[in-house]
Amino acid sequence: MSEAPASPIVIAIDLDDPELSDRLAAMLGNVAGLRLAAPGEASNVTIMASEPAERGSDDFQLTARERDVLALLAEGRSNKEIARVLGISVHTAKFHVGQLLDKLDATGRTDAVAHAARRGIIEL
Structure with missing residues (x-):
């Protein structure tokens, strides 16, 4: 059948x-x-089409450095690559990534980028 x-x-x-x-x-x-x-x-x-999220409407602010790190995360860069591009130590890059994960309430790097894009913090 x-x-x-x-x-x-x-x-x-x-x-x-x-x-x-x-x-x-x-x-x-x-x-x-x-x-x-x-x-x-x-x-x-x-x-x-939906209305884009209002920029800065969340109750947290990202520092200029965190925005730089977030942009590099969106490119798929590793902590080592982020450190090299920004002229900081790998430890500092890792710290900034951790801060972003906390501020964006993300479970990982990809999740942080997705949260930031949904909130209108970055455009992909």
Whole structure:
């Protein structure tokens, strides 16, 4: 006995940026199990732009050095590389990374970058 194929997930794209909308449509248009909604058609999911997080709205502030370290973390740099780029010791780089993890309530380096991006502290 064969099962009937599942209905595709219908996705609508509602963005103010037509170029971004076209890029998303091109990427999603070829994904098995997905179908782009026609104009006015009901969808299962709608991709919409959200308002960016208000900068500095959190109850903590990052120092200029912590922002430098965060930018290098976002590039995937190690503590040793961060130290070399910023002209500081590896111990100091490790300290700054630890401070960032605490301030951003992150479980690791990648999580810190993700939290910072969601909060609008950095842009990826």
